[in-house]
Amino acid sequence: MGPSNSGKSTLADAIARKSQTQAIHLDVLHHLPGTNWMPRPFADFQRMHDTAIMADRWVVDGNYSQLLPQRFARATGFILLDISTPLSLFRYIRRSLVRRGRIGALEGGKDSVKWEMLKHIAITTPRNRKRYAELQHTLELPKIYLASAVQIDACYSEWELKR
DSSP, X not given: OOSTTSSHXXXXXXXXXXXXXXXXXXXXXXXXXXXXXXBOOHXXXXXXXXXXXXXXXXXXXXXXXXXXXXHHHHOSOEEEEOOOHHHHHHHHHHHHHTOOSOTTOOTTOOOOXXXXXXXXXXXXXXHHHHHHHHHHHHOOSOEEEEOSHHHHHHHHHHTTOOO
């Protein structure tokens, strides 16, 4: 879990490749392919989510708080990425304007700078960051809290992960 553009998809993909398991990108499940990030009906998203986490092994990236209970019931660990809001905004703009073919991208979708997303990162995300930090203290799962991009990079080195 973590704020938008914190590196969740990239880290999940690296962990999945290293552990030879499946990476599940919740943003991809939540949105209709070939659209400009149009959400699919919630019941469809929930069904796809619940089916995906029934696999024996998986790595999930994303938040979607309403689906946390069933995910935590099957999870064996939890990683919280907590990069700063300015860095999250910078990464969002960079990925929207420059990066193509990124991990966790929507099939047939196009990244572009959107006012709604800027507002989400600048206004909604700081509240969510606090809530996620509090949540991780209540979990009875092995957990890792990475409070900066430097700590995230250190994990890649320590765990010998490839981006």
